[in-house]
Amino acid sequence: MIDIGVNLTNQRFDKDRVEVIERAKSLGIQQLLITGTNVEExxxxxxxxxxxxxQWQDCLYATVGIHPHDADHVSADYIEQLQILAKDDVIKAIGECGLDFNRNFSAPAQQIKVFNEQVVLAEQLQMPLFLHQRDAFEPWFNTLTPYFNRIPAMVSHCFTGNADELKQCLDAGMYIGITGWLCDERRGQILRDIVSHIPLDKLLIETDAPYLTPRTIRPKPKSSRNEPSYLPYIVAEISKITGLDQDEIACQTTINAKRVFNLP
Known part of the structure; x- marks a missing residue:
């Protein structure tokens, strides 16, 4: 298995980051993609x-980008800084980037500007996009539309949209990242109703740790912190809902992740 979205730089991992990685490795999670959310992260x-x-050769890789929450705080040369970082072989995508009009921690107009500049960067560098979207589907999709055939791959990270939005993403050739949101029947029922519509060759799995801890974990963990070792719970829930074999899901999502992010 490959966890394509882990916020491993988060301070909630500061005390036991090595143990977190070791637990994931011991459960068959071969590779982790660490999410970049601003230049510093x-x-x-x-x-x-x-x-x-x-210590762990060919295990850790990363993305570089500006999360929409951080769009108001970019420096004048942030694109140049991302471009320099992206030259490193361990950097596998531009992102997490996109639009978030749910909280508007940054002004919508600035979010759109910064998002568009990163999409252009991904095209220039011919790198995949690791995408965030919340309550902003139409402007987000419109920003991406001219680039569907010009960027190697696009991943709708932590997909939480509806059936129509899923269809549009799949028709555009996007890959769909599924998190522990699926394991929450309170918030995730819409996703649970449509996850069967995702073709297995377009499916990716991710924890988005330390966020979105699967509610299906038994016994319930003492800490609310999510971690990569919980990835199998997401696979199990996809299997339960779709009827697909867990091993098949694990195998195909690994193949998909290696293809999208050019992993060894």
């Missing part, structure tokens, strides 16, 4: 990959 993600490269 992207630098930290890159540094983590190199710090543990000798």
């Amino acid at each position: 992207s630098q930290k993600a890159l540094a983590l990959c190199h710090e543990y490269q000798q």
